[in-house]
Every structure is written in C-alpha cells, then in structure tokens.
Amino acid sequence: MEHRNRTGLFALVVVGVAVASGAAFFAGKSTIAAEPVQQQAGLTAEDIGPLVREYLLANPELIEEVQQVLQAKRDAESQKLALAAIDQNRDAIFNAPEDMIIGNPNGDITLVEFFDYNCGFCKRAMEDVVRIIEADSNVRVVLKEFPILGPDSLAAHQVSMAFRKLAPEQYGDYHMALLGADVRATEALAIELATEYGVEEEALRAGMTDPAIEDSIRKAYTLADALGISGTPSFVLGDETVFGAVGSDALLAKIDNMRQCQSTVC
DSSP: OOOHHHHHHHHHHHHHHHHHHHHHHHTTTTOOOOOOHHHHOOHHHHHHHHHHHHHHHTTTTTHHHHHHHHHHHHHHHHHHHHHHHHTTTHHHHHHOOEEEEETTTTTSSEEEEEEOOHHHHHHHHHHHHHHHHHHHEEEEEEEEEEEOOOHHHHHHHHHHEEEEEEEEHHHHHEEEEHOOOOSSSOHHHHHHHHTTOOOOHHHHHHHHTTTHHHHHHHHHHHHHHHHHHOSSSSEEEETTTSSSSHHHHHHHHOOOOOOOHSSOOO
C-alpha cells in the first residue's frame, strides 16, 4: 500500500521531471536537480528510477503526449528560424530571375516549391499544385530546382534548366511530363522528353554546361539550408515554411488565410 501511495504521489511531480531527464534515468544516472521534491516525498535518488519506469509503463500514453508537445515546440522553433531566414532572403526566395513561374505570374499570392524530379512525394505534390492553380487563378507558383536525390536527379535538373532557357514557353508542360513520369528521372529520360518538345539534344547538352545552372542550384541549396529545408517537397508561403506533400486543401486554406490577412490584421 505504501508503494502504491508513493507512486501516486509522484504521478504529478516525478513524471514531468522524468521526461526532461528520462535518458539519464534509464541509463542508471538518477541525478536530478530536484532535491526538494525527493526530500518531501521521502525518497532517495535510487528510488526514483524504478518508480518512474513503473509509472510510465502503466501510462505509456504520457510518452506520446510529451513527444507531441516536444514536436510542437521544435516546429515552432523551426518556424521562428525560417521566418528570420525569409526576411533576410525574401527576393532570392520569391523573385529570383533564374526560377520558373507557373500559374499566374502576376498573382497576389506566391507559393514557392522546392522539388526534386525523383521525389515520389513531389509527384503527388505536383497534382496538388495543379489543383491549386485550377482552383485559384490568382496564385503565382515559383519552382525551385532542388536536386538532392543523387546524380540522376542532378543530371535531370540540369537538362530541365537547359530546356527552360531554350524553350521557356514550353517549360511548364515539360516540367509536368518529367516530374509525372512513372520511371526514374535520368539524364537520358530528360533529354528524350525534351526532344519530343522539339529541342535538339546537341543544344541541350551545350546548355547543360552553362555555369549559371550550377550557380542556381547552389543558391537553392543555400536557401534551403537557411530555411531548415532538408527534404522535398517543401514550400514557402508568405512567412511560413511548409514541409511535405500536405495536400491541396491544406495549401489552399493557407492561401485563403494569407489573402485575408492582406486586408485585415491577423
């Protein structure tokens, strides 16, 4: 009975301490800066580890709850850092001359997407972007070529960027065809698709050596690092970064909210 009472006593005070230093408990290091709590409960440091373990095993949902709170805290910290990075790099993010724009080039809302041609989730996000453009004719979409999935991706992006300079009016369709392909995007595939749009392979290969392509990709890497972007797809919308293929509904809701905030105080 005494043991049960002691466990209950620590339900409100020890669990919070335990989560903060749980690694130390389970490693056998039961040192906590909470001597008053220990003294009031009449427990030694050696008592705490087993009690915490017993309580958490009996209430494992607490671990999930704490993980959710921790993730929310980390997300908030990431957004804070991203906001500072957006403020410092606004033109490079939203108005870089080397980036391609689809949708309405004069739209009142700009959605920036970092993508890789071999990213499966980017293929899903491509459909979301199409839905957004169809649902909202006043959205401007900036595409950031961000090849991070190996040499094939890098080569495919180099071909794509060369194609864009040679046939900018066809780039939107070409981009959708290459990203929407159901096979791995490689240099060979990218060139094959480009020739179907009337661009000669010789011209593409010459264009791929343009130093501006390497410079543009390097800038995308630098921006992504500043924004805390390490995967694709990732989006920038206003003062917010959005990670992953969250779906067209979620992005449209953020776009609507941003538009409302432009006319009112949020």
